[in-house]
Amino acid sequence: MKMTTQTYAIGSVQDFLMQIGRVVVAGNVELAVFRTSDGRIYALENRSPHPKGGPLAEGIVSGHFLYDPLYDWKIDLRTGEVQAPDQGSVVTYPVTLDGENVTVSV
Amino acid sequence: MATIREKLVLVGNGMAGIGTIEQILKLGGAYDITVIGSEPHPNYNRIMLSYVLEGSKTIDDIILNDWNWYEDNNITLHTGTTVTRIDEGSKQVITDNGMAVSYDKVIIATGSNSFILPVPGSEKEGVVGFRDISDCDAMLEAAKQYNKAAVIGGGLLGLEAAKGLVNLGMDVTVVHLMEDLMERQLDRNASSMLQAELERQGVKFAMGKQTVELTGEQRVNGLRFSDDSTLAADFVVMAVGIKPNVTLAKESGITVNRGIVVDDYLQTSMQNVYSIGECAEHRGVCYGLVAPLFEQGMVLAKHLCGSDTKPYEGSVVSTKLKISGVDVFSAGEFMDSPEHTVISSKDEWKKTYKKILLKNNVIVGAVLFGDVTESANLQKLVKQGAVMTDEIYSEVMGTGCCGGGAKKGTSVEAMADEEIVCGCNGVTKKAIIDAVTENGFTTVDEIKACTGATRSCGGCKPVVEQILQFVLGDSFQQGAKQGICSCTTLSRDEIVAEITAKGLKTTKEVMNVLEWKQEEGCSKCRPAINYYLGMMNPDTHQDEKESRFVNERMGANIQKDGTYTVIPRMYGGVTTPEDLKKIADVSLKYDVKVVKVTGGQRLDLIGVKKEDLPKVWEELDMPSGYGYAKSLRTVKTCVGSQFCRFGTQDSLGMGALLERKYERLDFPAKFKMAVNGCPRNCAESCTKDIGIVGNDGGWEVFIGGNGGIKPRIADAFCKVKTDEELIEVCSAVMQYYRETGNYLERTSEWVERMGLEQIQMVILNNEENRKELAARIDFALTQVTDPWKKILNDNSTRTALFEDARV
Numbered sequence: 001m002k003m004t005t006q007t008y009a010i011g012s013v014q015d016f017l018m019q020i021g022r023v024v025v026a027g028n029v030e031l032a033v034f035r036t037s038d039g040r041i042y043a044l045e046n047r048s049p050h051p052k053g054g055p056l057a058e059g060i061v062s063g064h065f066l067y068d069p070l071y072d073w074k075i076d077l078r079t080g081e082v083q084a085p086d087q088g089s090v091v092t093y094p095v096t097l098d099g100e101n102v103t104v105s106v
Numbered sequence: 107m108a109t110i111r112e113k114l115v116l117v118g119n120g121m122a123g124i125g126t127i128e129q130i131l132k133l134g135g136a137y138d139i140t141v142i143g144s145e146p147h148p149n150y151n152r153i154m155l156s157y158v159l160e161g162s163k164t165i166d167d168i169i170l171n172d173w174n175w176y177e178d179n180n181i182t183l184h185t186g187t188t189v190t191r192i193d194e195g196s197k198q199v200i201t202d203n204g205m206a207v208s209y210d211k212v213i214i215a216t217g218s219n220s221f222i223l224p225v226p227g228s229e230k231e232g233v234v235g236f237r238d239i240s241d242c243d244a245m246l247e248a249a250k251q252y253n254k255a256a257v258i259g260g261g262l263l264g265l266e267a268a269k270g271l272v273n274l275g276m277d278v279t280v281v282h283l284m285e286d287l288m289e290r291q292l293d294r295n296a297s298s299m300l301q302a303e304l305e306r307q308g309v310k311f312a313m314g315k316q317t318v319e320l321t322g323e324q325r326v327n328g329l330r331f332s333d334d335s336t337l338a339a340d341f342v343v344m345a346v347g348i349k350p351n352v353t354l355a356k357e358s359g360i361t362v363n364r365g366i367v368v369d370d371y372l373q374t375s376m377q378n379v380y381s382i383g384e385c386a387e388h389r390g391v392c393y394g395l396v397a398p399l400f401e402q403g404m405v406l407a408k409h410l411c412g413s414d415t416k417p418y419e420g421s422v423v424s425t426k427l428k429i430s431g432v433d434v435f436s437a438g439e440f441m442d443s444p445e446h447t448v449i450s451s452k453d454e455w456k457k458t459y460k461k462i463l464l465k466n467n468v469i470v471g472a473v474l475f476g477d478v479t480e481s482a483n484l485q486k487l488v489k490q491g492a493v494m495t496d497e498i499y500s501e502v503m504g505t506g507c508c509g510g511g512a513k514k515g516t517s518v519e520a521m522a523d524e525e526i527v528c529g530c531n532g533v534t535k536k537a538i539i540d541a542v543t544e545n546g547f548t549t550v551d552e553i554k555a556c557t558g559a560t561r562s563c564g565g566c567k568p569v570v571e572q573i574l575q576f577v578l579g580d581s582f583q584q585g586a587k588q589g590i591c592s593c594t595t596l597s598r599d600e601i602v603a604e605i606t607a608k609g610l611k612t613t614k615e616v617m618n619v620l621e622w623k624q625e626e627g628c629s630k631c632r633p634a635i636n637y638y639l640g641m642m643n644p645d646t647h648q649d650e651k652e653s654r655f656v657n658e659r660m661g662a663n664i665q666k667d668g669t670y671t672v673i674p675r676m677y678g679g680v681t682t683p684e685d686l687k688k689i690a691d692v693s694l695k696y697d698v699k700v701v702k703v704t705g706g707q708r709l710d711l712i713g714v715k716k717e718d719l720p721k722v723w724e725e726l727d728m729p730s731g732y733g734y735a736k737s738l739r740t741v742k743t744c745v746g747s748q749f750c751r752f753g754t755q756d757s758l759g760m761g762a763l764l765e766r767k768y769e770r771l772d773f774p775a776k777f778k779m780a781v782n783g784c785p786r787n788c789a790e791s792c793t794k795d796i797g798i799v800g801n802d803g804g805w806e807v808f809i810g811g812n813g814g815i816k817p818r819i820a821d822a823f824c825k826v827k828t829d830e831e832l833i834e835v836c837s838a839v840m841q842y843y844r845e846t847g848n849y850l851e852r853t854s855e856w857v858e859r860m861g862l863e864q865i866q867m868v869i870l871n872n873e874e875n876r877k878e879l880a881a882r883i884d885f886a887l888t889q890v891t892d893p894w895k896k897i898l899n900d901n902s903t904r905t906a907l908f909e910d911a912r913v
Contacts (some may be wrong), residue, residue: 059656060628
């Protein structure tokens with residue numbers, strides 16, 4: 001049970017290449033942060049829901065979907081839901097954009 | 107809100123039981139479900155254990171339902187717990203750790219155990235069955251420590267175990283009581299062909315031997331047979347059969363014969379208690395294969411959910427050996443007797459055998475060896491009890507030049523809706539039809555994505571295609587036009603033509619103009635289009651990092667734990683003591699887990715942390731070896747005329763020259779070469795994309811070889827006299843492949859698709875054409891740069907790609 005959330009400033013929009021994920025360690029949570037082509041930023045726990053685990057940050061981004069780098073599972077960046085026929089979900093964290101500044105609540 | 111749901115307890119967390127639960131969930135059954143299993147794992151695909159042993163899958167890969175699945179479906183799961191008794195009076199199941207779980211309905215799906223021969227010594231250390239993950243683990247473990255193994259039992263399981271142990275490097279002898287392998291599934295012809303093939307693959311056989319004792323002190327050290335001969339073995343696998351696990355049923359007073367006796371609705375002799383799978387005995391038969399489990403599960407699920415169902419009337423069983431490289435299949439009756447009409451063909455050159463048995467002209471059984479493409483079809487025909495016709499004959503026996511094809515649609519029409527099409531994932535014909543009609547699917551890939559059919563072993567693909575064709579009817583041809591991925595219906599050639607015609611410059615433009623269904627494409631089409639654009643405009647195309655697979659973007663191979671493998675270039679497989687020292691120093695400094703020699707004569711530095719990659723490259727100060735890339739990997743060489751007493755050509759020199767010339771350029775898929783100094787072929791050019799063999803008067807060129815997923819021996823392409831000619835031919839072949847290959851298509855597939863003669867015509871019969879191809883690859887080669895250097899010189903990319911932000 002997580003009782004408190006903390007907000008972290010994780011940099012400026014420019015620190016995140018379009019459609020290329022980046023690992024951000026916020027407190028003790030490792031996040032995969034993605035900037036989609038519509039300018040939005042999403043933060044997910046950097047861990048594949050595949051039984052063998054592995055990182056997500058290096059996947060291929062399309063629209064607001066991510067193809068994970070190890071097993072090619074398709075994951076919705078907005079909800080963390082894995083798309084059929086695979087099953088599972090990734091924890092997502094809320095991201096706020098204030099001008100150029102990106103913050104995430106973990 | 108608080109509706110009271112009936113309590114369903116499933117005893118046994120295996121494929122049969124969980125398959126039933128999945129059906130119940132799909133049917134919307136209103137049960138509170140508890141699953142109790144004695145193995146410590148979630149539900150896994152037992153039929154794939156042989157792949158785990160073979161090394162092509164890991165245990166994690168064969169998990170069917172992970173822990174989340176139970177949670178998501180509100181199923182209570184107790185693993186590592188054994189049910190000892192069902193108490194009919196109090197309607198409770200009692201477990202070995204003292205739990206009492208109330209039930210309204212119980213399903214017993216406790217499966218079976220390995221049958222361990224009751225011979226002296228069978229309790230010794232080093233004797234296992236082949237039944238579950240722990241057996242599999244024991245075998246993997248044994249292979250590390252011991253060398254000589256014996257597998258008792260030449261049936262399906264035994265052979266799979268034996269092949270697995272051979273792959274693990276053990277010296278394996280299969281001991282079989284009968285004179286024929288798999289005598290319960292195969293006739294003598296198929297059996298002897300199978301034995302010959304397995305012997306070729308390194309399995310030894312001791313046929314007609316009855317084991318009477320396992321010798322040794324605490325650990326087994328050998329077998330003694332009834333004829334008093336012996337066999338040394340420090341590891342023994344018993345695969346002589348399975349024994350339905352009926353302990354619980356017996357303890358609870360349920361009627362048990364060989365298995366737990368059930369009726370046509372899988373009901374046992376105890377009210378509200380059902381049984382299914384390998385532990386159950388239906389009409390006198392205990393099944394040990396997967397298809398019947400799904401068929402029983404379907405009937406039971408419907409019965410428990412109160413929907414109409416036909417009774418279960420037994421299954422036609424068919425067998426496929428799962429070990430790689432040996433295709434055998436049998437269904438129904440396979441031993442011919444006087445009452446059968448036998449159609450058979452045996453081809454000792456192609457090593458294929460086909461037999462179909464008819465009784466009163468009805469197809470009752472079949473055996474296939476070597477070529478099992480007709481297995482799905484035959485299985486269906488046997489199941490339907492189809493009457494043999496001229497059409498079926500020409501279709502399955504492959505005679506009559508224009509039979510088959512469109513007619514195949516007719517047989518799936520007669521298939522029952524409930525029939526399982528995909529045995530690995532339990533997908534029925536109806537589920538496939540629903541997927542097609544409800545979602546408007548037109549391709550096998552879409553069906554795979556939605557239902558999971560064809561996803562595991564792929565054996566059911568032909569049937570899925572036929573169902574698709576049957577449902578779509580006339581619109582099939584049109585509808586089923588396969589695009590390069592599900593984002594488009596356009597083929598590779600059409601896309602390339604459009605790129606030229608419309609002058610498209612970026613993947614984004616291509617996807618936009620050609621009206622992609624998913625606006626920004628997917629992990630299949632984006633890398634492909636990025637490649638086509640770069641191949642067509644080597645000087646102007648801006649490579650798109652975001653459309654590159656992680657390995658190519660990072661310049662190293664990602665491993666399952668998220669660390670990377672770095673491979674420095676070693677031209678022709680040659681290095682120097684100085685470079686070796688540098689590699690050793692860097693490996694120590696950055697805590698590399700393993701330094702491994704690759705199949706292509708390079709060094710793998712395995713387990714480098716992502717953030718260390720740029721530093722590792724900087725300190726190695728060597729070119730990237732492209733171990734990750736769709737481009738020239740390595741040119742493998744032998745020692746050649748510089749040192750070898752047989753060598754007639756300088757393979758080391760030529761190998762290094764070719765590797766330097768063609769490195770870094772993108773290809774449709776990875777590309778491997780080999781150069782040999784003499785026809786002894788020590789660098790194995792027969793399995794390379796281009797293999798070169800030196801002889802006294804020049805070089806011989808081979809193309810289209812592959813040692814990987816679909817092994818293929820290279821075709822002899824041409825002979826040349828001079829080094830210049832050799833380089834020109836290589837250039838032309840590579841560029842022709844670059845220009846006409848589908849993305850991810852290896853040359854082994856490309857050569858077969860294009861035809862060897864076509865490639866020879868383009869390159870060998872037309873000098874002008876050959877020179878133009880060579881000129882085009884030379885131009886493209888002027889554009890390449892070393893990716894490691896490039897990243898080291900680009901601070902912002904380096905930070906964004908490799909360094910984690912810490913806040």
